[in-house]
Every structure is written in C-alpha cells, then in structure tokens.
Amino acid sequence: MVTTPDNFDHPGKSSNGRAPRSPIPNGPYINVLFTATMEANVGPNRDGTRVLEHKLTAESKMLSCQKSLTLRHVWDRSRYDQSAHSHLKSTEIDISLPMPEEVKRIRENSRKYFPEINLVICFVAGDYFVENGKQSDTVAYAYKNAGDNHHSPLYTVLICDQAQPIACAHELGHILNYSNKNGLAHDPNPHPDNPDHSANPNNLMYPIPGSIITSEQCRQFFESTIILQN
DSSP states (O other): OOOOOOOOOOOOTTTTSSSSBOOOOOOEEEEEEEEEEETOOOOOOOSSSSHHHHHHHHHHHHHGGGGEEEEEEEEEOOOOOOOOOOBBBGGGGGSSSSSOOHHHHHHHEEEEEEETOEEEEEEEEESOOTTEEEEOOOEEESSOOOOOOOSSOEEEEOTTTTOHHHHHHHHHHHHHHHTTTTTSSSOSSSTEEEEHHHHSTBBTTSOOOOSBHHHHHHHHHHTBTOOOOO
C-alpha cells in the first residue's frame, strides 16, 4: 500500500492469432502484464509513457540490491497502452474488503491470454482508493492473495492516477515479500502499525515511500518464488 502525505478483456492478437511475446531478458525477471482500465491515466494520448515510467523506476530501485530485476512486460508491443476494457475506478474499490469481482475478471482475462504471468499491474482511473467505506489517501495497493493455483501464483497491483512512479517500486516490494519462498514475509524492520511496511521514514517500504533499501530487504526480496532466471 502506498499513501500520500497529508498537506481487458482482450489484449489483442497478432496476425497469426497469437498474442506476441516480448524477449526473455538476461538475468532475474518477473513475467508481468501491465494493463489499464479505460479512463486511467497512462500518459498523454494514452501513449503509455506513465506506465513505462513506473516500470523503469521500479527496476531502477531494485538496483540498490546490487542486482538487476526486469519486469518483463510479456506482451510484445512498443507502447504500454493496452486496456482492460473496464471502466473500473478507484472510488469503486474498497481496499479493506476482499478483491472485487471486476478486478478478478481483469486478472483472469489477463492470464487467459498470457498464462505465464505471475503479476498483473493495473492502472485504474481515479485519485484514491476507498478504505472502510471512506475515501483514503492510498494511491497504490498490492493484494496478498495470489489466487488458488499455488503452482502458478498470480499477484495483483492496482495504481491510481495520483500515484508517483515510486509507488510501483513500493508495491513490487510487497509482492516480493508476499511471494517469499517461506510464505508471507513481513518487513525486516516492521512498522508498529503494519508489519508489511518499514518503520524507517526514509525507506522504500515506509507507507510514504522513501529511497532506501536495506541489505536485509534485498535478501528477502530476492527470495521471491516468482523471480525467474534466464
């Protein structure tokens, strides 16, 4: 979960009837599908530049661990402008409740066309999520539940229009901990109110993300079961 300070149905097919895949990168990578609901801000003229900025920021932050980690956007297109064909908005998503059916539909259809993915990162329209029935200050959210297929988990991150690019890196940290080889893992320096977050205000995993990633966090991140190696 990322907070702010106070003050598809069908992804498309190639001419041969298959959704074309991007190349397998060198080094550690995660099979990801970046997608967006119809009104979500993905960049000027829906050119996908905002999505790409989030992706590159997350990959850059992981370099703090002295390792590369590629978020392999599996659909081989030059632009990140695909749509989930959904009009879902953040104001319709209460993050204190289980995953909404519309989010389930987006992730299930994503895997239908891309069965190798372990993570869906979906940009949704609207500025903030709802929590306990009221508008919150949360702009990005990672679901712990990876679905029922434990042999091929599928995690989900939602990102609002107000989220800054560091939000994707923060939520990726959650997903790496949720998919730890030993099961759900708390932050090594847990926040007293929520052990999924760091207690250090300068840390990436603080509720308002900072820039620091510790060696203990790095070790834990790279124990994720959804990181593959070429």
